[in-house]
Amino acid sequence: MNNPKFSIIDRIKSFKYAFNGLKFFFLNDHNGRVHLLAAIIAIGLSFYLKISSLEWVAILSVISAVFVTEILNSAIEKLADVVSPDYHPKIKVVKDLAAAAVLVAAFLAVAVGLLVFIPKLFL
Template sequence: MNNEKFSIINRIKSFKYAFNGLKLFFVLDHNGRVHLFAAIVAIGLSFYLKLSALEWIAILGVISAVIVAEILNSAIEKLADVVSPDFHPKIKVVKDLAAAAVLVTAFLALAVGAIIFIPKLLL
């Protein structure tokens, strides 16, 4: 257990690491930029279609879920590359599972988007 005294200043400073992680994700990760673009399109469409509060919650929830899944996938892949720079079948399984989590989350986001946007666009 860490006996360091609690400090609001240190907690506030710790946010810089999280914001730096977001910056790195969106600048260095190609999939991060794809998801950011998709999020911007979905949010723009949400404003245009004047979604209800519950629809906004659903859209923002799945956007967040996809981005979080992709950030975790990227972190796992980078860590796995350090642990095992050469091909290893067990590392491949770990990477494939992390990628599958993103895929499932993205499919959920597409389904939610379709349920919300398609009826409004067809009216």
């Protein structure tokens, strides 16, 4: 197995590629922009309500989980469209499963948001 030397330049390039992916995601994915708006609202509300450190961890964790699953969902959809440009029932299952992962993460984010914000807003 080839073991190339560690290169700072290559590590910096890898960050560039990752940031390019984020830029592409937020510019081209409608759901990504919806999740970004929800994240901005949640973070703003978190500052306004002066939530605890543990609550910040919970809010930021679920925001990250939603973004990660949505980005992976988008990547899977793009790859599936290349592999099978025409409708294929097995590709549909793959896309549906990826979308389900986003839905689970979004439900978790809503549940955590309700647990953190409702007592501070209404109790």
